[in-house]
Amino acid sequence: MGSVVLPHLVTGWHVDQAIMSEEERLVVIRFGRDVDPDCMRQDEVLYKVAELVKNFAVIYVCDIDQVPDFKTMYELYDPVTTMFFFRNKHMMCDFGTGNNNKLNWVLEDKQEMIDIIETIYKGAKKGRGLVVSPKDYSTRTLRREVIQGNEKVCELSQDQVNSYFLFKYLSKYSILKMKSLLTALVSCLPLTTALPLISSDSPIAQPGPVYSFSSSGSNAKVAGRLFNVDGKVEYFAGTNAWWLAHLSSNNDVDLSLSQIAATGYKVIRVWGFGDANTPPPSTNTDPNLIYFQILNSTGAYINFGTDGLQRLDYVVHAASKYGLKLVLNFVNNWSDYGGIAAYTNAFNCSSTSFYTDSTCEKVYKNYVKTIVTRYRSSTSIFAWELGNEPRCHGCDTSILTKWAIDISTYIKSLDAHHLVTLGDEGWFTPADGIGDGSYAYGGGEGIDWVANLKIKTLDYGVFHLYPNSWGYNYTWGNEWIEQHDSVGKEVGKPIILEEYGTPFPYKHIETEAPWQATVLGSGIAADQIWQFGPNGTSVQAEIFGDVNTIYFKTLEYATLGTGHARAMLKKKV
Missing domain, CATH: 3.40.30.10 (Glutaredoxin)
Known part of the structure; x- marks a missing residue:
């Protein structure tokens, strides 16, 4: 048919x-x-x-x-x-x-x-x-891996091949030497019995950060519907730079942070995840060379190397030099840099059962523990974020709400001194009595923003704004901002417009300046534009930029970046 x-x-x-x-x-x-x-x-x-x-x-x-x-x-x-x-x-x-x-x-x-x-x-x-x-x-087909020597050939499954390349690439973190690994492969032994798992619970596999973390300043705190950041209660603007910890050069990180600080931004949202099912080819370049975790059916493997968490170490270290704070999230709803898809590929859960599957939950919490315990002593952390745009399409909203309660409670048990937020897009449900029942208000993505905002272990709420992707006109964005501000006022928590953008390269002012004006006229504590583009990095900024990016030193940046950041800081509390 x-x-x-x-x-x-x-x-x-x-x-x-x-x-x-x-x-x-x-x-x-x-x-x-x-x-x-x-x-x-x-x-x-x-x-x-x-x-x-x-x-x-x-x-x-x-x-x-x-x-x-x-x-x-x-x-x-x-x-x-x-x-x-x-x-x-x-x-x-x-x-x-x-x-x-x-x-x-x-x-x-x-x-x-x-x-x-x-x-x-x-x-x-x-x-x-x-x-x-x-x-x-x-995994639709088996792959053949030929081990030269003794004229032996083994037929290996995809997971076994993954494990071979993983330990070949990360051999310095394995307590077995490559010789014994190759022996196991030549003998066609299952890798799950031949090799130990590298886990963040293992002291052998969890070296400390390679850069020191400043204790200057103080941890951000909630102050009514605003935040106390280093002793100041004020409105502020921030940005997104998802790619910052995926840069190999310290100079590129410093240059980007210096430009962000010069703008007047206070908070940067950076990907705290970098998941993959196999190590990326060594021929890759930034930002696709860096990864933090490998997932396959034999387990989860944290990359503590120079192309792994040492890059995030430097970002956390350097942020304090520029008076900036970071929002770090733990997983992506989308498949960019692994995300939930990396978990589903490895452990046979789905994009919806991820939130209830015991194996996926255990591995995810293990990664959360690795990141939180690694950086909890740093005052450069603004907040921990459960994920980037979590969704559970077609699910009852109670599933993701329960997950948010469980994970945020777990994070608070590891670190009671930093803020925690969900990282969702801000969807409403028909029961909220807000909007016209269309996509953003229908609850179809399994998110109940109002219910989640009331979770005690989530310190503030966030929402995103992409009308063109959701089927709305751009002026509707002002209504979306006001609706979230109204709920935030009712619940009594700070709200951040955490992502917003429009697909008009170098021509964003017409669509985004009105939204910034609405934020300025509301009780929204802060906003974070998607996204910041640096000027002068060794890696061409357009490689990790997109159609929404506003680039430092461009004409529109003076309005949407520097101008708006200064206006937010001047706003009367």
């Missing part, structure tokens, strides 16, 4: 028009022969998801015999191929199969297809041309 109902692109011209004419949604095209059984199976899945993703994606099918030029251009030689485009650009996705250009097999899981489409769309809106699939599909 799907092959019949889905819209068909019958000529090359129609394919071109479909790709070029869509401005706001991801274009998904299934190439193949309509009568092929594989295509029919794939089309049935695409038909079922088309209505569910219509707000951010449009799905077409195309018979390759009708478009011979595209067949050659895209090497459409598989029975079924699904490709993705955004604003006339081909979007690539790393499925773990070695082919980032296309999905060239039948994906019969409806939710997995939705997750892939949403992940690619999210990356596209942030200006990325390549994203990482929410699930690693490399």
Whole structure:
């Protein structure tokens, strides 16, 4: 039925028009022969998801015999191929199969297809041309690893191959030498019996930070609906620089921090996670060279090396030199830099069961413990954040609320002196009586912002603002800000507009300045624009920037960055 109902692109011209004419949604095209059984199976899945993703994606099918030029251009030689485009650009996705250009097999899981489409769309809106699939599909086949010597060849599973490369890469942290590891591999012994797990609970595997942490200043505290930061109760502006701990150069970190401080910003939100299922190739460059944790079915492995937590060590160390404080989060809802997808790939949970699965919870809490105990003595930490934009799509909101209670309570047991927040986007539910019941107010992402704000072990609330991604106009953003301010006033907690941005490179003033004016006229304690772009780093800033980035020393930065930061600090308490 799907092959019949889905819209068909019958000529090359129609394919071109479909790709070029869509401005706001991801274009998904299934190439193949309509009568092929594989295509029919794939089309049935695409038909079922088309209505569910219509707000951010449009799905077409195309018979390759009708478009011979595209067949050659895209090497459409598989029975079924699904490709993705955004604003006339081909979007690539790393499925773990070695082919980032296309999905060239039948994906019969409806939710997995939705997750892939949403992940690619999210990356596209942030200006990325390549994203990482929410699930690693490399385990679809076994991989052959040949160990030369004694003419022995072993057939290894993906997890065994992962473990081999992991210990090859991190051998200095293993209490076994590489010789014994290779012996185990040559003998085809299961790696889970041949090797010990590297865990943050092990003193051998948990060396201390390599940089000192300043005790000057004081830990941030709640002061009514504002914050006391180093003895001052005031409104302030901050920013996001997710990539800061993924820079290899101390000079680049210092340059970025000095420019952030010169702006008048007080708080920076930085990714405190960097998850992967396999170590990145040594040929990678910043920010894709650094990783903090490897996850596979044999366990969780913390990277304490120079391309691991030592980079986060330096960021925490350097922040104090510039009078800045950091928000560090522990996991990503999205697949960028691992995220929940890295857990699901390793431990067979899902993006929704992650919040209740005992194995995922244990590994996640182990990582939380590693980070919190490592930096809890530093006054450079503003807050611990449970995750970046946690969602539990289609779940009862009580699931994520319970998770937030459990994890925030656990963090407070490790560190009672720093603030804790959730890191969500601020979704309301129909029961709140706010809004019109549309997407942001419908509770479909499993978040009840009002209920979560009332959790005693969460010190303040945050919300995000991306109207174009959610199907709203830009002026609606002012209403969104006022609604969260109103609830914050009722509950009596500080609120931060933690992320906001619009997809207009170097032309953000028209859409974002009105939001900043609304924040200034409200009781919102602070805002953090997405995101800061440095000037003069050895790594080109556009590599880790996106369409929302405002770059230091540009004309718009004087308004949205420096000007707004000064206005927030001048605001009367």
